[in-house]
Every structure is written in C-alpha cells, then in structure tokens.
Amino acid sequence: MSLTDLLLRPLRAASAKPLITHYDDAVGSRVELSVATVTNWAAKTANWLVEEHDVEPGTPVSVRLPAHWQTAGILLGAWWCGAHITDEDPVVTFVAPGETGAGVVAAVSLDPMGRDLGGSTDGVTDFVGEARMFGDDYFGSTVEGSTPALMGSTVDEVLATARRIGAEYGAGARILCTREWAMPDGLLAALVAPLAVGGSVVQVSNADPARLDAHRAAERTTVDLVA
Secondary structure: OOHHHHHHHHHHHHOOOEEEEEEEOOOOEEEEEEHHHHHHHHHHHHHHHHHHHOOOOOOEEEEEOOOOHHHHHHHHHHHHOOOEEOOOOOOEEEEOOOOOOOOEEEEOOOOOOOOOOOOOEOOEEEHHHHHOOOOOOOOOOOOOOOOEEEOOEEHHHHHHHHHHHHHHHOOOOEEEEOOOOOOOHHHHHHHHHHHHOOOEEEEEEOOOHHHHHHHHHHHOOOEEEOO
16 A cells, blocks of 8 residues: 555545645745645646656655645655655656756646646646646555655655654644655654644744744644744
C-alpha cells in the first residue's frame, strides 16, 4: 500500500474535515482544504504523473516548493503512485514559477485559490493548468512498503518515523506551523506526522508574529511548530 493510502485512508471517513489550512500573512489570504479536496488534488497529481510521464513505484521525482497547500497535494499525489521524492536524477521536477530543474519542469502557480499560470511556455509545464484535467480518483498499482519514498527512506520507514513523531503530538493533533518543509526532517514533522496520527495542519507562510495568537485561537491548534 502506498504512503498516501496509509495516510489518507483512515481520514476519508470524515471527508469534510479540514485537513490543510494555509495562511499567507503577507497578503492576508486563508485557504482551507478538506480531506476530500486534498485527496482530489493528490489523485489529479498521481494520474498526471502516471499518464503523462510514466511514473511508477520507485521513479524519482523532485519537489522543490515552499510549504503550501499545493505542495501537500503534489507530495501526496507523487507518493500515491509510488514516486520517490528525491533530487537525484528526477524524471519530473516541481518548481515555483520562474525556477528550473532537471527532467520535465513543472511550474506550480502557488496561487491561493489554485489558479494556473495561463499555459505552458518555453518548455516549462503549467502544472495546475494540466493537472486539473485529470481524474479526481486514482486507481493505481500496488506500492510495496520497501519502495523508496523520501530521500532514500522506504514507505515503511517514512511511516514509522512519522508515527513516532506524531505520537509526541497526540492523536488528532492540529498543528500550527510557520516552518518550511525542509526535506526530509521538516517535511516529516510538519506534514506527514500530523496526518499519520489523524491530525491536520495549519501552515502559515510569511508569518507575522503578532498574528499567531489569533491564528491559534481561530484554528484551535494544539501543537506549535514555530520557527
């Protein structure tokens, strides 16, 4: 079973539950995605990777993106089809607009409302524009626990580490995070571990320290990962 199946399957019984909430204090935006919406974005990503780029279990894929709800959907989608998140010889590299990388370069808009970049240009794929055309469900092949998933660690190893970290947060923890998702440790702590214990994430980009107490109160967070 893929890492994404292992993380999301227990949560899908409460599909309307908030899973990823993203603030950008610099622009004053807030976007909340339910379990169902995150699952749909992950499925679109997995289908795009498989159908357009022949990604299969163990295929290297690079995700060079900031902490963001779109990043969460891309990571979960990549893991769903068994991709190995690594910077070593990636078939596809996900980047912020204006950046480049190895293999197929997929630029991600990082728009708060999920708008695309207006089309692919100069050999750079407009990921959001393409991926939204793919299916909201993913029915891929089985991913073994021994498949590499994150920087050389296998699916089983990533899940075990995430559960160990998540146990310190507590079941159902709601995490307030202002840190970047540095790989692998930052990503495990801020995204994978909360999901592994049935929790959720409130990610604050460009955090204004004066607004953090308001975010905590509004979102009823239980654990801080504050830079």
